[in-house]
Amino acid sequence: MGKWTRRAFLGAGGLVGGGLALGFAFAPNRMTILSGDSDASTAELNTWLTIRLDNTIKVIVPHSEMGQGTQTGLPMMLADELDADWSTVTMEQAPATETYANNDVARGFVLGDTTLPESVSRMLDFSLFKVAQIAGLQITGGSASIRFTGQLAMRRAGAAAKHMLLQAAATRWDVPVESLSANESIVTHATSGRSATYGELANEAALVAPPVEPTLKSPSDFTIIGQSQPRFDIPAKVDGSAAYGIDIQVPGMMYAAIKHAPVFGASFQAPNVEQVKASPGVIDVIEIDGAIAVVANNFWRAKTALENLELLCVNGDGESMTSAQIYERYAEAALSEDGSYDADEGDVANAMLGADKIVRASYQVPFLAHAAMEPLNCTAWVQNDKCDVWVGHQNPLGARKSAASAAELPEEQVTVHNFMLGGGFGRRSETDFVEQAVTLSRKVGAPVKLIWSREEDIRQDRYRPAVANHMAAALGADGMPTAWQNSYTNSGANEPGESPLTQYAIANQSIKGVDVSSAVPLGAWRSVGHTQHCFFNESFVDELAAEAGQDPYEYRRTLLADMPRHRKVLDTAAEKAGWGTPLPEGHARGIAIEQSFGSIVAQVAEVSVDEFGQVKVHKVTAAVDCGIAVNPNAVDAQIESGIIYGLTAALFGEIEIDEGCVVQSNFPDYPMVRLQDAPEIDVHLIDSGEAIGGIGEPGTPPIAPALTNAIFAATGKRIRSLPVSKHDLA
Amino acid sequence: MAVELHVNGVRHQLDVEAEMPLLWVLRDELGLTGTKFGCGVSSCGACTVHVDGTAERSCTLPVGDVDGAHITTIEGLGADEAHPVQIAWIEKQVPQCGYCQSGMIMAVAALLEENPSPSRAELDEAVTNICRCGSYQRIHEAVDGLTNV
Ligand code: FES
Numbered sequence: 001m002g003k004w005t006r007r008a009f010l011g012a013g014g015l016v017g018g019g020l021a022l023g024f025a026f027a028p029n030r031m032t033i034l035s036g037d038s039d040a041s042t043a044e045l046n047t048w049l050t051i052r053l054d055n056t057i058k059v060i061v062p063h064s065e066m067g068q069g070t071q072t073g074l075p076m077m078l079a080d081e082l083d084a085d086w087s088t089v090t091m092e093q094a095p096a097t098e099t100y101a102n103n104d105v106a107r108g109f110v111l112g113d114t115t116l117p118e119s120v121s122r123m124l125d126f127s128l129f130k131v132a133q134i135a136g137l138q139i140t141g142g143s144a145s146i147r148f149t150g151q152l153a154m155r156r157a158g159a160a161a162k163h164m165l166l167q168a169a170a171t172r173w174d175v176p177v178e179s180l181s182a183n184e185s186i187v188t189h190a191t192s193g194r195s196a197t198y199g200e201l202a203n204e205a206a207l208v209a210p211p212v213e214p215t216l217k218s219p220s221d222f223t224i225i226g227q228s229q230p231r232f233d234i235p236a237k238v239d240g241s242a243a244y245g246i247d248i249q250v251p252g253m254m255y256a257a258i259k260h261a262p263v264f265g266a267s268f269q270a271p272n273v274e275q276v277k278a279s280p281g282v283i284d285v286i287e288i289d290g291a292i293a294v295v296a297n298n299f300w301r302a303k304t305a306l307e308n309l310e311l312l313c314v315n316g317d318g319e320s321m322t323s324a325q326i327y328e329r330y331a332e333a334a335l336s337e338d339g340s341y342d343a344d345e346g347d348v349a350n351a352m353l354g355a356d357k358i359v360r361a362s363y364q365v366p367f368l369a370h371a372a373m374e375p376l377n378c379t380a381w382v383q384n385d386k387c388d389v390w391v392g393h394q395n396p397l398g399a400r401k402s403a404a405s406a407a408e409l410p411e412e413q414v415t416v417h418n419f420m421l422g423g424g425f426g427r428r429s430e431t432d433f434v435e436q437a438v439t440l441s442r443k444v445g446a447p448v449k450l451i452w453s454r455e456e457d458i459r460q461d462r463y464r465p466a467v468a469n470h471m472a473a474a475l476g477a478d479g480m481p482t483a484w485q486n487s488y489t490n491s492g493a494n495e496p497g498e499s500p501l502t503q504y505a506i507a508n509q510s511i512k513g514v515d516v517s518s519a520v521p522l523g524a525w526r527s528v529g530h531t532q533h534c535f536f537n538e539s540f541v542d543e544l545a546a547e548a549g550q551d552p553y554e555y556r557r558t559l560l561a562d563m564p565r566h567r568k569v570l571d572t573a574a575e576k577a578g579w580g581t582p583l584p585e586g587h588a589r590g591i592a593i594e595q596s597f598g599s600i601v602a603q604v605a606e607v608s609v610d611e612f613g614q615v616k617v618h619k620v621t622a623a624v625d626c627g628i629a630v631n632p633n634a635v636d637a638q639i640e641s642g643i644i645y646g647l648t649a650a651l652f653g654e655i656e657i658d659e660g661c662v663v664q665s666n667f668p669d670y671p672m673v674r675l676q677d678a679p680e681i682d683v684h685l686i687d688s689g690e691a692i693g694g695i696g697e698p699g700t701p702p703i704a705p706a707l708t709n710a711i712f713a714a715t716g717k718r719i720r721s722l723p724v725s726k727h728d729l730a
Numbered sequence: 731m732a733v734e735l736h737v738n739g740v741r742h743q744l745d746v747e748a749e750m751p752l753l754w755v756l757r758d759e760l761g762l763t764g765t766k767f768g769c770g771v772s773s774c775g776a777c778t779v780h781v782d783g784t785a786e787r788s789c790t791l792p793v794g795d796v797d798g799a800h801i802t803t804i805e806g807l808g809a810d811e812a813h814p815v816q817i818a819w820i821e822k823q824v825p826q827c828g829y830c831q832s833g834m835i836m837a838v839a840a841l842l843e844e845n846p847s848p849s850r851a852e853l854d855e856a857v858t859n860i861c862r863c864g865s866y867q868r869i870h871e872a873v874d875g876l877t878n879v
C-alpha cells in the first residue's frame with residue numbers, strides 16, 4: 001500500500017503534477033449535510049479515484065480485505081462505469097480516519113483541507129450521504145461492501161468521472177458531448193477521428209463540475225463487472241510479503257502474551273508475579289480487566305513466562321455452568337408461550353386442529369468459536385498526546401473509538417493503521433484485544449505487540465450463540481404444510497431479524513423467539529442467525545417431505561411455486577448435482593436452500609456413511625443467485641469458503657462449557673476440515689440481473705442441513721443437533 | 731546459546747535460548763514475518779519452513795536442534811524466480827485471507843520436491859495444513875495442474 005502525504009493534492013479536482021481527483025465530501029457535522037445546509041468551508045473531500053496524466057487510475061477502497069476480494073471487486077465496479085482500461089487500474093486501502101482527517105496520514109486523503117468548490121458539495125444528495133455513513137463506519141461485515149459501497153459509491157464515482165472526461169473532450173474539440181464515446185480509457189470523436197486518453201484529458205476534466213446524479217450503465221452494458229479478474233491482493237500472499245496485523249514491527253517494540261480468567265467474568269490472583277518478573281527478557285507482568293499479561297522483549301519469552309505464572313481464578317459466578325445445563329435451560333425456555341413474534345400469520349391453532357398429520361421436532365445447535373487463522377493481535381503505542389494502533393480489523397473506526405477510550409485521548413489523536421486480516425468471520429469486529437494492547441502500551445510506556453495464543457483465541461471468543469427450538473407443522477391430505485410453528489431461544493445475537501423466517505409459502509405461521517440469558521459472551525459469526533435457523537428450517541422441511549412420502553427436492557419446489565428466483569436456484573443445484581440419478585453404493589444426496597444477505601444459495605451434498613459411522617462428504621454442488629456476480633471467480637471462491645467453514649462447524653464444531661470454562665483450546669480438540677476431508681465443490685452462478693447480493697456469508701448456512709439431510713437419506717437417521725461427530729451413525 | 735542459521739542463503743549468528751522455537755527466532759529475532767503463527771502446537775502448519783530441504787513446523791522446533799541448518803522460508807522460496815507452486819497459486823487464485831498460504835506453499839513445495847506427481851491421497855496425507863478460509867478445492871486444482879505438466 002502506498003503512502004499518503006499532505007502535499008499529494010494541490011486543490012479541488014487537481015493533482016500535483018496534473019490529473020483528476022474525484023471524491024465525496026464530508027462535513028464534520030453530518031446532520032448539516034442531511035438537512036441540506038452544507039457548510040462548504042468545513043466540508044472535506046473524501047477521495048475515491050485519481051486519474052493521472054500517464055493514464056493510470058487509482059481507486060481508493062474503504063473496506064478491509066479478508067480474502068473476500070472486496071478490494072478488487074469495488075475497483076471493478078468503478079472502472080466499469082468509467083469505461084476504464086482495467087490493466088491500468090490499481091487500488092489503495094483508505095486510512096481509518098478519513099472523515100475526521102486530523103493527522104498527517106489522513107490529511108493527504110482529503111482533497112485540500114480548507115475549502116471545497118461548490119461543485120463538489122453539490123454531489124451530496126441523500127443517497128450519497130448514506131454512502132458516506134457506510135464508508136465512514138468502514139465496517140466490513142454483513143456482506144455489505146459490494147452491495148452498498150460498490151453500488152452506491154463506486155459506480156457513481158466512476159460514472160461521474162466519465163461524465164467529466166467526456167465534457168472536457170467536448171470542450172476541447174468544440175463538439176457536442178453526445179457525439180463522443182468512451183472505451184478503455186480513451187474518448188473518441190468518431191466523426192473527426194479524434195481521440196484522447198483519460199490521462200490527456202484529466203487536467204481539463206478536473207475543472208468540470210461533477211454531475212449531481214450521474215447516469216449509471218444498465219447491466220447489459222457492463223464490460224468489466226461480470227468478467228473474472230485476478231485479485232489485487234493475491235501476489236503478495238504467495239511470497240510472504242502481505243502484511244497482516246501480526247507482522248508489524250515498530251522500533252522499540254515489546255511483545256505481550258495474555259491469559260484470561262477461564263471462567264467468564266472471573267479474575268486472577270497470581271502469587272508468584274515477582275519471581276516471573278525476573279525471568280529472562282521479561283519487562284513487566286500486568287493485570288488488566290479479567291486477565292494477566294506478561295510483556296517481554298520477544299513473544300516466546302513472554303509466552304513462556306506466562307506459562308510459569310501460578311494463577312488462581314477467583315470470583316467466577318458461573319463456575320458451575322455446564323453445556324448440558326445450558327441446553328436443558330434453553331430447551332425448557334423455548335417451550336414458553338411467550339416470546340416476540342417474527343411472524344404471526346393466519347390461524348395456526350385452527351390449522352393444527354384440522355390437520356391430517358402433525359409433525360413435531362426439536363433442534364439444537366452449539367456455541368461456536370471463530371478460530372480465524374491469524375490469532376487475535378494488536379500493536380499499540382501510546383505517547384503523550386497520541387496513540388497509534390496497528391491491527392487488521394473489520395471495523396477500524398470502531399477500533400479507533402475503543403483505543404481512544406483505553407488511551408483516555410480524544411479520538412482525533414488516535415490513528416488506526418489497518419492491515420490485512422488473516423480471517424475475520426465477525427471476531428475482528430470486536431475491540432477487546434485493541435483495548436488490551438493500548439492499556440499495555442500505556443503501562444509500559446513503549447510500543448507493545450499483543451498476541452493471543454490460539455488457546456486464548458478459542459477460550460475467550462465472542463461465540464456464535466447456542467440455540468434450541470421446538471417446531472411443529474400441520475400437513476394437509478396432500479402432505480403439504482398448512483401451518484408452521486417455531487419457538488426458539490434468542491440470546492440477543494440472532495441478527496438479522498429475518499433469519500428465523502421460513503421462505504416457504506405456508507398460510508398459517510407462528511415464529512417467535514423466547515429471550516434467554518447467556519453467561520457465555522456472544523458475537524457475530526459468519527452469517528449470524530442464518531446458520532442456526534437455516535439448519536432448523538431446512539431440516540424440518542426435509543422431515544415434512546419424508547412424512548409426506550415425497551422427494552425432498554420436489555417438495556421444496558412445490559412450496560416455492562410463487563418464488564421464481566428461489567425455484568431457479570433450487571432447480572439449478574438439483575440439476576447440476578444430478579438429483580435423482582443413480583449414485584455409487586452407499587452414497588446419498590441432501591438438499592437445502594437459504595436466502596441471506598440478498599443472495600439465494602442452494603446446495604446439494606453427496607455423502608456416504610461407512611460401517612463405523614464415519615461420514616464422508618464427496619461433493620457439494622451449489623447454485624447461487626447473487627443478482628450480478630461482480631468478479632465471478634472471487635464469488636466462486638467465497639462460496640467454496642463458506643461451504644468449508646459451515647462444513648467444519650456441522651461436522652465437528654462445538655464449544656463445550658464445563659465448570660464455567662470452555663473445554664476446547666486449540667485445533668487438536670477443536671478440529672477443522674483439512675484437505676483430506678474437503679469435498680469437491682461445484683459452484684454455479686445464476687445471473688438474474690437483480691440487485692447485487694452479499695457473498696461473504698451466504699455460502700455458509702445451507703451446508704449443515706444439506707449434509708444432515710443427506711445423512712438421513714443414506715442412513716434413515718435424522719440429526720437434530722450439531723455437530724454430526726457427536727452422533728453414533730454406525 | 732550461540733546458534734548459527736543459514737536462512738534463505740544468509741548466515742546468521744544468534745545468541746538465544748536453545749529452546750526458543752525456530753518460528754519466533756525467524757519472526758521476532760530476524761524479522762522474517764512471512765512465516766506465520768497459527769496454533770503453536772504443530773497442528774495447523776502455518777509456520778511450515780524447509781529445514782535442510784524438508785518441510786518442518788517451526789513453532790515447536792527448538793532452534794538449538796537446528797544449529798547450523800539451512801532454512802528456507804516463504805521469502806526465500808521464490809527469491810530468484812517465482813517457484814512453480816507460487817505461480818500455480820496465482821493462476822488458480824488460491825489464497826483468500828492468505829494467512830495459511832505461506833505454510834501451505836512451503837508444505838506443497840517440499841512434497842513436490844520429494845514426489846513430483848503425488849496422487850490425491852498422497853497429497854492429502856502429506857499436507858495436513860489448515861486453511862480456515864477453505865481454499866482446499868483450489869489447492870487440489872493447483873497441485874493437479876503442477877503434476878500434469
Ligand atoms: S503454528 Fe506451527 S503448526 Fe500451527
Ligand code: FES
Pocket residue numbers: 067373422423825826827828829830831860861862863864865
Ligand atoms: S487463505 Fe485464509 S486461512 Fe487459508
